Amino acid sequence: MTDAALLTRIETRPMHEADLEAGYALSKALSWPHRLEDWQFMFSVGEGRVALNPTGEIIGTIMWWRYGEGHASLGMVIVADAWQGHGIGKRLMVEARNALPGVVIHLNATPTGVPLYEKMGFRPCGIVEQRQSNAAAQPLIALPVGVRLRPAGQNDLEAIVACDTQACGMNRRRLIMALLSLAKGVIVDDGGKVAGYAFCRKFGWGMVVGPVMATRTDYAAAMIAYWIGSHAGQFMRLDIPQDCGLSHWLDEIGLLRVDAVAAMSTSGGNADVGPMQRFALCSQAFG
Ligand SMILES: CC(C)(COP(=O)(O)OP(=O)(O)OC[C@H]1O[C@@H](n2cnc3c(N)ncnc32)[C@H](O)[C@@H]1OP(=O)(O)O)[C@@H](O)C(=O)NCCC(=O)NCCS
Known part of the structure; x- marks a missing residue:
């Protein structure tokens, strides 16, 4: 046939x-x-x-x-x-x-998916590393004076949506609202201002940390170390943009790169704007 x-x-x-x-x-x-x-x-x-x-x-x-x-x-x-x-x-x-x-469509493509997406007009715009392992106990990372980690609550919805929109250039309010109910979140609080957020939730074989958005690399690392430290011995996963600056540190703490996928979009670029940066995806599917 x-x-x-x-x-x-x-x-x-x-x-x-x-x-x-x-x-x-x-x-x-x-x-x-x-x-x-x-x-x-x-x-x-x-x-x-x-x-x-x-x-x-x-x-x-x-x-x-x-x-x-x-x-x-x-x-x-x-x-x-x-x-x-x-x-x-x-x-x-x-x-x-x-x-x-x-609509500008974003996706993360397995090697098998790339030929199909290229034919559909998607263009590569980065690499996403899949990192995972059984988490080792982690020391907390010290933050500057006046900056602290605190739990995220429903009252933080608007601030988290604002951070997320700044980091990805798109409004993911519905997803953030769902994460606030399903996942646990922490916030980097810099003198009352939200300078980053990170969610952690059950996914696949264990827990996934993401999204992680922050204005500084050490803020992102502090939130990730917090989540890994509070799940010592459990299977933890993060999907990070290869160029986010965390790869070396994640190698050191044993969250090893096990795979990579190609970030692609119909606009051929990431929509990131502003000082807020994306350090980990919500998942490969959600971006
Ligand atoms: C990726 C996947 C969904 C493609 O589905 P499919 O039904 O086999 O794809 P199609 O038959 O519709 O192929 C579409 C086009 O892509 C091309 N293509 C598909 N797989 C290809 C491959 N491995 N190498 C080269 N070209 C390929 C086809 O030639 C076709 O092009 P054409 O229309 O010009 O002939 C399927 O291979 C799959 O499920 N893979 C495993 C899961 C996965 O990795 N999904 C992608 C997640 S990001």
Whole structure:
């Protein structure tokens, strides 16, 4: 059967909550670490589409998250092994792009995904390192006089959204609101001003630290050291922009680079603005 004939027998439709088990099975087959709960969290703040084979089984997924009017992140692009190479991934990408007219789309691409995304007009704009290990006990990092770490609470929503928007150039309010409920957060408080924030939450095989945004590298390191120190012995993961300045220190404390993905976007660049910098992603899918 030609690809064109096969594609006419593949149905695609919006993703529903009831599809998440099947999505989870697809990512598990790839040895991706996501739990069903991770799929549920992603779906609670985003949307997606699925592809079904002629017997109605889900054989492909794609998800995206709208950040304000002009930006979105895209991820969980999976086509089951047996169905790859017939144009299903491309069809899901076209449908996602059609759902996001005029929107700059960001993603983090596995080496397998890069050729598809290049064909869809995405351009590389950086490298994201996946770092993980069982965390060793960490000494706290001293902050300058007048600067302290404190827990983040619901009252910090606006300040965190402002930091995040400054660091990524897009409004991720919905995601931040969800993280404030699901995750634990800390803030670098500089004389009453928020100079950085970092969330830590359950994800995959353990805990993930991210997003981490701060005005200074030592502020970011202090927040990361805090989260790692409070989970000694547990599996910890961070996804960091390669050029964020933390790689050497993370090597020293044993959070080793185990993989890397290509950051890509339809604008061919990162949207970062202002003095706030991104030190860790929320996840590869969320950006
Ligand atoms: C990446 C993935 C979704 C592609 O899905 P797919 O259905 O096999 O892709 P398609 O058949 O639609 O291919 C789309 C285009 O990309 C090209 N392409 C796909 N995989 C390729 C590869 N490994 N090398 C070169 N080109 C490739 C195809 O030739 C096609 O181009 P064309 O339309 O000009 O012929 C699929 O390989 C997959 O699920 N991989 C594992 C999960 C993963 O890594 N996902 C990406 C996460 S960022």
